[in-house]
Amino acid sequence: MSGVAVTQDYVDDSITFDSFNLDPRLLQAINKLGYENPTLIQTQAIKLSLEEKKDIIAKASTGSGKTAAYCIPIVQSILAANLSESQIQSVVLVPTKELAKQVYDYLNQLTIYCGKNIKVLNLNDNASEQVQLSLIDELPEIVVATPSRLVTILEKNKRLDLTKLKYLVVDEVDLILSYGHEDDLNTLTNYLNLKQNMQVFLMSATLNDEVNSLKETFCNKPAILKLQDVDKENKNLVQYYIKTNDFDKFLLIYVILKLNLIKGKILLFVNDLDRGYRLKLFLQNFGIKSCLLNSELPVNSRLHIVEEFNKNVYNLLIATDESNEYDEGEEQDKKQKKNNNATEYGVSRGVDFKNVACVLNFDLPTSSKAYIHRVGRTARGGKSGMALSFVVLQKEWGKHKIATLPSAKKDEKVLTKIEKTQTKLGYELKPYQFDIQQLENFRYRMEDAFRSVTKTSIREARLKEIKMELVTSERLKRHFEENPQDLATLRHDKDLSKVRTDNHLKRIPDYLLPKGARKDPKKIGFVPFNNPHKKGGRVRKNKRKVDPLKKFKK
Secondary structure, eight states, rough: OSSOOOOGGBOOOTOOOEEEOOOOOHHHHHHHTTTTTTTTHHHHHHHHHHOOOEEEEEEEEEEEEEEHHHHHHHHHHHHHHHOSSSSOOEEEEEESSSHHHHHEEEEHTTTTTSEEEEEEETTSSSOOOHHHHHHTTTSSSSEOHHHHHHHHHHHTTTTTOOOOEEEEEEEEEHHHHTTTTTHHHHHHHSSSSSOOOEEEEESOOOHHHHHHHHHHOOOOOHHHHHHHHHHHHTTTTTEEEEEEOTTHHHHHHHHHHTTTTTOEEEEEEEHHHHHHHHHHHHHTTOOOOOEEOOTTSSSHHHHHHHHHHHSSSOHHHEEOOOOOOOOOOOOOOOOHHHHHTTTOSSSSSSSOOSSSEEEEESSSSSHHHHHHHHTSSSSSSSSEEEEEEEEEEETTTTTTTTTTTGGGGGHHHHHHHHHEEEEEHHHOOOEOOOOGGGGGGGGGHHHHHHHHHHHHHHHHHHHHHHHHHHHOOOOTTTHHHHOOHHHHHHHHHOOOOOOOHHHHSSSSOOEEEEEGSSOGGGGSSSSOOOOOTTTOOOSSOOOOOOTTTTOOOO
């Protein structure tokens, strides 16, 4: 469906949407989207929801059509009920603002021919709180929100009544719980009438104990749908790791990207906001284009960046994943954990990144669960993909102060947990063996570029981005019209200093390349710094030192 990628492997050719006896307006919208056959999960969910009025718990992977599996029966039921008075009949809970926008847009496409019969409201859009409260007073039939946003609105608008709610959807349940929204869901139960005949949809990529606890709270004898995961059957995800030190991460990423050793679109993760800017500015020295996605940006800007990446305007997206998800049994301050998980940046999960060839963990995540969510952005819908992770050796950690990341101190321990988890899922993480000496030719340039990225340049890059957001903000448009001097001040403010960009850094001279690739660039493959004859070092046939002056020809 539009905005929701559906894999052909999941389509049910034995049935059409016409056979569900849907409202002609809804059927017309589905036909406009260009779909004749539902997916397997849609066939089962629509039948069980409309014919048997069952609560539904669905486990299905990305590309299986989960969004339409709950949207279509809800829209159909609202149209069939044809209530004379407006009321909020359905609430759809999603983990991120970006996914809220995606579901909202899709629902608008499904209800395009429904006139005023069905109104949809996204509580996580960019409108002010007062505007949203007034829109809620109009009693839209379907409300889309993140759990925390809905609870906030409920606490401020005492007139908002959800006791007569007919449909409740919790989409991407596992992700909502991993964001730390469990408390919000528990709070929400105080505003619902769980004893009434309310139909519940719990949609998730995995079914675990946390999902089961929600089933006990919200569901009444649910039908559990489990769709065989096509991606797991194909095993199209290959996973590598490289053990290195803090500083050599920058050498590795420079060589890998500059020599195009990874083909296709790359989603690169860092664990710190400043680090994202440092890496972007560092790569900029070499003429390597990238876009940056982080929680500091407004939601509209984030959506625009994702759209640009999906349209192939950029082939490298640096995602700042600031989550701190710790595995069970790992000690952490509870208050800090709650604050961190409450951040709705929505980078590694809930965003529809398209055609990602490689997930590159420049900074290893702090838990195996976070690793799963990151690498799940590639090898989707039957396509192949690769994950490459840089792992800092504990004995090397902290030796280069500026390049050091605090969380990297536990990289080796986290890697052990990741390997165990992936083994259970049927995957294997392989160490990538290469000759580090082959990279030494590039070290001088890397160090030169790294030094140019100072704390001041990082701060100014962030300020420049904020300034651009102010200048282009729709909210401030009227203010600038009434106060043109403010706009002039912003536009003519002191130019921010740029990171030095030397043209010679943008090209790679032949002498820097591995010897075998100097005459034939095609010999460069995926991180090709291997020596097939000797591991861990180069073979030198001629050990004699040559005096260059004696070789000089007149």
